[in-house]
Amino acid sequence: MKKITACAFLVFTLLACNSSNDKKDSSTEKKDNNTAMDNPDYDAGLNLVAKSDCFTCHKLREPLVGPAYGDIAKKYENTPENISMLADRVINGSSGQWGEVQMLPHRDLKKEDAEKMVKYILLLKN
Template identity: 55%
Template sequence: MKKQILVFGIVAGLAFACGGGEKATETVTETAAPEAAAPAPEISLEDKYKDDPIYIKGVEKVKGSDCMTCHMVDRKIIGPSYAEVAAKYENTEENVNMLAQKVIAGGAGVWGEVMMSPHPALSEEDAKDMVRYILLLKK
């Protein structure tokens, strides 16, 4: 009988040491961290204005001209970027007329000392279409 008690004591001791005894349990509930919303994909100008007749006419006329020699949409080269022009001027018919005349006549002073070449062969209507396109680029 002493052997049985000894064996029982060893088994009970091992069971307790290995976690067989009663112990308080903690319930841990993990909450998922809210996922950061992915930034909305940037929409290209072509996608944004693909059905806009002002954009379509204007971009065709700009691409068919020498304007891209000195101007880009988002980056200054020699003259201001189209985005800078759009940011400076409200899209009003008065500004469209004034800017179209500047495109045709050329000039300097508004954006620095570098002169914009005149474009006397450009019709007033074509110049207005180009300016309307540029003013659409306001962010």
């Protein structure tokens, strides 16, 4: 019995280690813009984006299924109006802004969280 508990503990520790490593990797990948990273919106938004499905279709610097986040940041000025509009598009889905492929809706996202995600994306210029 003791052995099993010890084993379970080990597996748990390994899993915990693994996931914190993943986090570290993805944040070092983005360490190319120090001023953006100093902004508190950066971490809050990145956490939400990383938890959701965004990175399956978006990369930072190159288009994937969707446009690169850097390109989105270049296209839209960082204003409250644009943040609100883009958050609505993340929630309701978007089409025709970048090409033929559409972004599926994320209806269970709160507007507040979608805005945090967009604030992070708009920090990724250059």
